[in-house]
Amino acid sequence: NAGVTQTPKFRVLKTGQSMTLLCAQDMNHEYMYWYRQDPGMGLRLIHYSVGEGTTAKGEVPDGYNVSRLKKQNFLLGLESAAPSQTSVYFCASLNPGLQETQYFGPGTRLLVL
Amino acid sequence: EDKVVQSPLSLVVHEGDTVTLNCSYEVTNFRSLLWYKQEKKAPTFLFMLTSSGIEKKSGRLSSILDKKELSSILNITATQTGDSAIYLCAVEAIGGTYKYIFGTGTRLKVLA
Numbered sequence: 096n097a098g099v100t101q102t103p104k105f106r107v108l109k110t111g112q113s114m115t116l117l118c119a120q121d122m123n124h125e126y127m128y129w130y131r132q133d134p135g136m137g138l139r140l141i142h143y144s145v146g147e148g149t150t151a152k153g154e155v156p157d158g159y160n161v162s163r164l165k166k167q168n169f170l171l172g173l174e175s176a177a178p179s180q181t182s183v184y185f186c187a188s189l190n191p192g193l194q195e196t197q198y199f200g201p202g203t204r205l206l207v208l
Numbered sequence: 209e210d211k212v213v214q215s216p217l218s219l220v221v222h223e224g225d226t227v228t229l230n231c232s233y234e235v236t237n238f239r240s241l242l243w244y245k246q247e248k249k250a251p252t253f254l255f256m257l258t259s260s261g262i263e264k265k266s267g268r269l270s271s272i273l274d275k276k277e278l279s280s281i282l283n284i285t286a287t288q289t290g291d292s293a294i295y296l297c298a299v300e301a302i303g304g305t306y307k308y309i310f311g312t313g314t315r316l317k318v319l320a
Contacts, residue, residue, distance in 0.1 A: 099250075126306055135217075137296065138251075138310040145306075153307070185250060191306050196242060199250035 097121055099200035101186050107206045108176045116171040116203050118186030126189040127169040128153075128197065129161060131182040138185065144169055176207045210235045210301050214311035222319050225287050229314045231297030232279040239304060241280050243271055244296040246313070251296055254282070287318045 102117045118127065125146050130138040130153075140153030144163040158180060160172045169188075173180060183204050187197040215230045233241065240258045244251035255264040257273035257280060264271050268285045284291055294315050298308040 130310075135312055137212075137214075137312040138298075140307065140309075143307065154309075189306060195240065195306070196253045196256055197308070199252075201249045 099186055099188055099198050101184075101200040101203050103203060104201070105204045105206075107208065108173075109208055110177060112176050113172070113174050114176065114205075115173075116184055116186075116205075118169045118171070118188075118200055119167055120169075120186075120188040120198070121167060122188060122190065122198065123166070124188035124190045124198070125166075126191060127163065128187040128189075129159070129169065129171045130185045130187065131155065131180075132185060132202075133182050141171065141184075176205075178207045181205060181207045210299075210309050212297055212299050212309050212311040214295075214297050214314050216314060217312065218315040218317070220317045220319065221287055223288055225318075226283065226285045227287060227316060229282040229284075229295050229297075229316070230279065231282070231299075231311055232277075233297075233299040233309075234278065235299050235309065236302045237304075238275070238278075239300045241273055241300075242298045242308070243280070243282050244298065246294040246296055247292075254295075284316075287316075289318050289320050292316060292318045 099120045128143040129141040142161040147166040186200040189197045212233045243254040255271045262273040273280045294313040296313045297311040301307045
């Protein structure tokens with residue numbers, strides 16, 4: 096039982112490049128989330144999903160897209176990376192109605208030059 | 209606008225001290241408040257407080273919810289160097305949605 100995993104752990108991009116961050120969970124959780132964490136800003140919700148095939152915007156969705164084609168995977172895409180997207184990205188999952196606490200992945204550190 | 213505010217932003221104490229971390233919130237239709245500990249990587253869950261569970265305790269850590277004051281405190285007694293971390297408070301933005309707003313966190317450093 097690996098919990099929540101994220102790929103890659105670290106990435107450097109040039110401005111304008113695109114990339115996809117992968118989050119996978121093996122706990123059969125319905126809800127999945129993408130956050131970014133910047134110094135002094137706490138965790139801010141980018142997008143989330145309440146089930147396979149569904150996605151919704153969070154607090155800071157601009158510049159990002161997501162997809163949840165399979166229940167266990169939640170992908171975060173950057174179509175044209177900008178330096179303002181330099182951050183640490185965390186994925187989380189949750190099963191509503193049970194413990195109702197989010198389980199977080201180890202994070203992806205992204206540097207956009 | 210929904211918001212969660214934590215104080216202090218940072219704190220340095222010596223081993224054995226007792227610390228109190230604060231979290232205040234303004235959200236629609238409050239349902240739950242969660243505390244997390246974040247060391248080098250992912251936040252790990254500490255407590256969840258709700259209207260039906262306003263006080264939680266685990267070892268040297270305890271937390272209380274004050275619904276009247278729209279706030280919560282996290283107490284750590286007899287601090288150890290292993291308690292050094294960022295402590296995050298999160299509140300469900302609208303009850304039943306499972307969308308959470310996080311505070312900026314309190315960075316705690318415990319000196320030996």
